[in-house]
Amino acid sequence: MSLFQREREIIVDNEFTDSFDFEEIEEFVSGASKNLFISHRFATSDKMQVQPRGGFPTYEKVFRLYEEFKSAGVDILPLTIDSNTRLNDYATARKMLELSEENDTDMLNGYPLINHGYRTTRKMMVHFDTPVSLRHGTPDARLLVETAIASGIFEIEGGPITYLLPYSKNFPLDKAFLYWKYVEKVCAHYSQFNEAINRESFGPLSATMQPPAIVLAIQIIEMLLSLEEGVRSFSVSFSQSGSVVQDVVSANVLKRLARKYADTFGFTDAAIHLVYHQWMGAFPRDKFFSDSLITTGTVIAAMVGADKIITKTRNEAYGIPTKEANALAVANVQYTLGILRGLPAISDEREEEHLERMVDAIMQAVLNDDADTLWRKVYNSIKKGYIEIPFSPHIINANEVITVRDPDGNIRIYDRGRLPIPDDCFEYERSKIELPEGKRVVEKIIEDIGIMQ
């Protein structure tokens, strides 16, 4: 038995899991319906795939949620995991699940996949015969991903940076890298048997004033870390920035650079997809305004040419959406995509070159690090502040970069911290910023955070 296989045995041998039958699971994956694979869907459909978020504690409620989504015309189903499971606290998750089942109220903010187990969960996945995407935010997702794939969930979101810096205060970074290395390997392993398991990075980060240069660099890095372990179907992503042009520029550059870096690293056979998240920041309280914001995001997604769109709901400012509100958003987005015709191909050469140079510069700084492996280079770069995420709650995050919006709504770098971008690029960014006489930067930032409200 290989070392890796031994590690897997240990991981899945847990008092909260029923025994893992790896042989049976491989057989299941080998024979699984192509319809369960988003990688297959991407390969065979030109339509932008519509995917909401969502998960409930009990099997029945998720089942009903999926039915609702299906009748709204969903393309990809989500499975959002509860926060105890995210923190590997399966005991609490079990207790809360039991309470939820007994009292018919939700005591968890998602589906405790480990407690339900793959044998049960698989029934649902096979029943709906639709690709499912695992949404979690777990630094140590090893057992979760084993269970997900065994259940028939063939897309795994996240990554060592994007599921850590925005989601955690002090989880050790090096551990996150190693745990995710395991996840990549498992995904690569199962990809041999049938269509590829798709991995997706989480580009929205903290969803607040993220400069595209940072988002894109992180997307490319997580893609490379994944491809290095053998994954061959990967989605890079980002979220609506608040400026249409900036979204278009980000999409064009991200598509180009992701391909370039994948090829340079020798992964010419990897399929790369683009995912667009509707506005991830603070939503308006008015539900009709939220609808408008959602539709606007859909139009932009179509303009940037995304392969998949991840939807929000009119309840966003309030709380976890009801299944009805969630399905309504899916139906509206599908309707909007259906009526959008004759979209122009847009580009902005100057901005694209500018962004490309910044991303390349960050990538060079990372790749030039002395360490021997890519993940260590990245780890060092984060510690050195070459990479950081504005509004990350994590203690290791440099917290030096400051961004504000220019008059067109583009997010610009006001203070570059230790970001290794060329001086002239930084000057260009600064030149775009207009701070009205007497207005302090913080006031501007507060205003900029709330632009959709």
Next chain:
Amino acid sequence: MSLFQREREIIVDNEFTDSFDFEEIEEFVSGASKNLFISHRFATSDKMQVQPRGGFPTYEKVFRLYEEFKSAGVDILPLTIDSNTRLNDYATARKMLELSEENDTDMLNGYPLINHGYRTTRKMMVHFDTPVSLRHGTPDARLLVETAIASGIFEIEGGPITYLLPYSKNFPLDKAFLYWKYVEKVCAHYSQFNEAINRESFGPLSATMQPPAIVLAIQIIEMLLSLEEGVRSFSVSFSQSGSVVQDVVSANVLKRLARKYADTFGFTDAAIHLVYHQWMGAFPRDKFFSDSLITTGTVIAAMVGADKIITKTRNEAYGIPTKEANALAVANVQYTLGILRGLPAISDEREEEHLERMVDAIMQAVLNDDADTLWRKVYNSIKKGYIEIPFSPHIINANEVITVRDPDGNIRIYDRGRLPIPDDCFEYERSKIELPEGKRVVEKIIEDIGIMQ
């Protein structure tokens, strides 16, 4: 007294009007608040002006409608006239108004302006101190426009073609031209005393499969007919076509050509504005889909750079909207305009040149007609079928042009009838059309009419 003034005296001397005091009216216009003039608003604001449609029988209901609009953040108020008044049937309008007042139900589908009279109506206009746009659809709008301006309504929609061919079955065309000549003169006359009275053409026409070449030619013609009589502030318009690129192309060409023809005719001092109508065709029955369609239209309006947008409501497929539904649309449109930032400047040179050549060709054919005045040239051109409106109910309309959508949703000319467009342009149009094997043109047209449903 001039001949024209004598004509005016006759027109306003009507058993349904209270006596017209022209001197007082001129004084009123001279001293009127600048806020009542949309021409002034256009000159002093860069913001896209948001205007709904709407009108009710009684003064009180219009008052409450305006209050609702104001609190939704409206920029321009509408006054939609009832259909009896449109047909100059003031007796029926009076009866129905009385019934409406007595029974507190609406027996008219708009405001019977003649019956209310200018003295009463002016109170409302002065109270709200906001530009009001007169929406009617009246071939003989002479008395209506006299009353409107005397009331403080300083924007008049319509024109001899656009308020006739889509709105009437057999009203004589030559009469329409002469009656509208009167309207233009009155508008020009009052424009001397204060800011200019704005005239607006109705570009949506029959709102069904209108090819841009026809729309643009008619817009330019109505503009010239108006400027000829001394009007100096004019809005050309068109409605959402169903293809984003086609809208952008139409807007770019219309702005360019309207200016060009105005200048060529010596009206270099005329201010020309662009108005965009949200989707005017068949709406979906689902009200949330209607919201999505409305928001999509708002995004496109912003992309084409309209000076004003005219809104629809989520009730469109059902009936005359309630004031609440109407105001909701205004609020949503304002919200959407508020969050749209960093819009790209789009153009499509090839399509623009192509459209420009078609419009120029139609204009040349019209201008080359033997007649001595522009309105007669236009009149002849319509009779000859050089100009026609698909899906016009009017008996004089040629009804030969057939249009279908290409795969990108652009409306293309399938049969050019007697439209004087160059052969190579027509070939280009035809080359874009793809009719699936075995599909009949009518099936395709039916499908194309219902694309937003």
Next chain:
Amino acid sequence: MRVVTGVVGNDVHVVANRLIDISLKERGFEVFNLGVNTYLEEFLDAVIETDADILLISSLNGEAEGWCRDLAILKSGYDIDERVLFVIGGNLTVGEMSAEELIPRYEAYGFDLVFHQVDLNEGLDILENRMRERLR
């Protein structure tokens, strides 16, 4: 089978009328289309002139009720065959009203089939079925 059709009153919405024309012809009816802006008297005249089996009225702009409430009175003045089927469809009220509330009213005015916000071909299918039943 002969059908007289058109749009009643001061209504200029011609699009559905054009489609009805096409669809009726495709279904094998002989169609006399009076177009938009047609008054009730004109419809009844045409029914008699053409010896039609069906009168199929459209109304879209919400005015239908005002124009049709006098149908019964008017009918009695004409010598119209009992067997002529009176059909009306489109958007039959100003504002919003449920079909349950609306249909009985129009039936009371003298219509045999009433289609409020019903798709054209759905309505014409029902019409054809009704005519087939009659023939049996």
Next chain:
Amino acid sequence: MRVVTGVVGNDVHVVANRLIDISLKERGFEVFNLGVNTYLEEFLDAVIETDADILLISSLNGEAEGWCRDLAILKSGYDIDERVLFVIGGNLTVGEMSAEELIPRYEAYGFDLVFHQVDLNEGLDILENRMRERLR
């Protein structure tokens, strides 16, 4: 005046917390910001350590109630000055619940001021007024 602040429980929503920090400082408070992911015990420890006048807790992810229902019991174990003001604000429930239903619950847990979906500065204005009243 000293304020201890932070986001309670497993909640990582840091944006409001950063803004609260700035706004409190601007208003002249001495701020001890424990950041996100802070447990109730840590808050109470900090109040005692810093001799704070106000404890201002945020919660955004809907978990607040689970973490705060034991406040009273916990408080009794500490020797906390009667005069310390307990404030909580943010998005205080999973899903939707009206403020009328929600505020009394949190008051019962031992909070003096409860702001559910209330804007930051609106809340801080009220807080300042309350503190001024006390000083009188």
